[in-house]
Amino acid sequence: MSALAGTVALGANHAAAAHAAPPTESKLRVEIVGLDGKPLGPGPAYPATAEGALAAAAAKGNEPSPEQATPEFQKAVSELADRPAGKPMLAQELPEYFLNLCKNDPRAESATGHVFHRLFWCQRFGLKARAYRGTTLSGEVTLKWIAAAVGNYKIRTNTFWLQPTFAGDNWGDYGNALTTQLTVGPVCAATGDPGCSTNYGPLTLPLEDWQRHVRIGQWTSWNIDSDETKSSAPDKVSNHKWHITTGVHTPEPGNEWSADSPDNGMRCDSALYFRDDPRACTSSDVIPWLPVLSGFLTEYAAHIRQALDAPDTTFPPEPHPKLIPGKYFYGDSTKPGLHRIPESESGANRAEARKACVKIPTHGPDQECDEYPFASTMEGAASIPWDFSVKYIDGWQNRWGGNDLQDFYRSSRILYKLQDTFYVNIIG
Known part of the structure; x- marks a missing residue:
């Protein structure tokens, strides 16, 4: 047998x-x-x-x-x-x-x-x-x-x-x-x-x-x-x-x-x-998000964290409580996220951010003005419903963070505008 x-x-x-x-x-x-x-x-x-x-x-x-x-x-x-x-x-x-x-x-x-x-x-x-x-x-x-x-x-x-x-x-x-x-x-x-x-x-x-x-x-x-x-x-x-x-x-x-x-x-x-x-x-049943390592891009991560967790402490100040989107709250997919736009449509966001950057009085020679939400999103600095933050940070970290964002758009297949929503969370 x-x-x-x-x-x-x-x-x-x-x-x-x-x-x-x-x-x-x-x-x-x-x-x-x-x-x-x-x-x-x-x-x-x-x-x-x-x-x-x-x-x-x-x-x-x-x-x-x-x-x-x-x-x-x-x-x-x-x-x-x-x-x-x-x-x-x-x-x-x-x-x-x-x-x-x-x-x-x-x-x-x-x-x-x-x-x-x-x-x-x-x-x-x-x-x-x-x-x-x-x-x-x-x-x-x-x-x-x-x-x-x-x-x-x-x-x-x-x-x-x-x-x-x-x-x-x-x-x-x-x-x-x-x-x-x-x-x-x-x-x-x-x-x-x-x-x-x-x-x-x-x-x-x-x-x-x-x-x-x-x-x-x-x-x-x-x-x-x-x-x-x-x-x-x-x-x-x-x-x-x-x-x-x-x-x-x-x-x-x-x-x-x-x-x-x-x-x-x-x-x-x-x-x-x-x-x-x-x-x-x-x-499609997944929350797309950009992870930012605080132990690596320390200044870049600290700026995003400040914008998400303490928006009223960011520059430029506003006469109202600032609303800055992009943070994910576990178990709640209704919180406002970010939406990618074509590079050809990001000019207004960059121009508005530059206006705010020149008002920051001092910064180091190796620093660059970082903005959040990103200029490549519908929620960028020119957005009417949302507020934004600018801050001078290490220039190398600013450029590295921008490259990470572009890599994320491809690796997570982020489509334009309301076809896709993504979030940014800080790790560490």
Whole structure:
């Protein structure tokens, strides 16, 4: 007898001992739950808009986190952002740094997974299918996995990866690893999303094959694609929804059971002002933010922190309480953020900031006048609703901070104006 057959027989014997077999005429009912014991099913609904994505991000906890400011994190982002166009990613090319985060970070262990960056959603989860006859538990099977959705800055697609990490606990009605079949895979939201499609349907395999995939560490991939011709929005923006669908089949005729995970957001665009990256798809349920390290750019960070935390102490003074946007408050996506504008529209902000800078009486020879909010945002110095701050800081830090901002616009795919909102938080 094979090892697998022995395992199946042991599972069946265990089931017989633990649960008296119910009469065969009892009607079968199956409940599919997540590893947390909660029934799988749709979560709260959020509008397929930029504002809806921010609300979903705050609710799911996809918010600014200190590790995003580390060189290791930024290197992993670059590995994904700089992939050549038209070159399919192989499983072994998934960034090890992100996979280790997924395997060890408790935020990934949920029905919604976790968006670590717009380019990387990950989940460490699974399902249990529990069979009942009447009120008696008559069988159970478990499938665990690690899954990742990797964005793309070259074409309008997300690549979804899934690797089973455990398949078993099969007994009772699910005691046969050959005839028990399990289904897992990504699908687009069923309604209101005509531009979204996947290149393959969900994967359905006998439990025995899932167990083989576990043994060899098999990854399976799908493309979640976006058709730009279906969008009439600026930059051909499409806000899609997708989720993981799961299912279980038993030999008893007519018994197909399924359940879906909560929706995840995917934003795709054809923004040609990203000259090297004219098309893209990213995870949208995440709060974009620019991390500024106070231990590195000390004067630059101190100015932004002062503007965000103590605006009334900044220059120029105003006869009213100053309102300076851009600070993120955890759990609240409604706080005012910043919105990028084209460089060609930043002149008014720079001119207004210069008028304030010349009124500062003294500064050192190596200092430059820094402004916040940034001139490249709608909320800059010329903005009517918002106030601003200027301060002389080390010139090298001022230029480095400006370069960091431009890198952030690309690495986080920040679109122009109200299509995107981002925040600035100081680390340290």
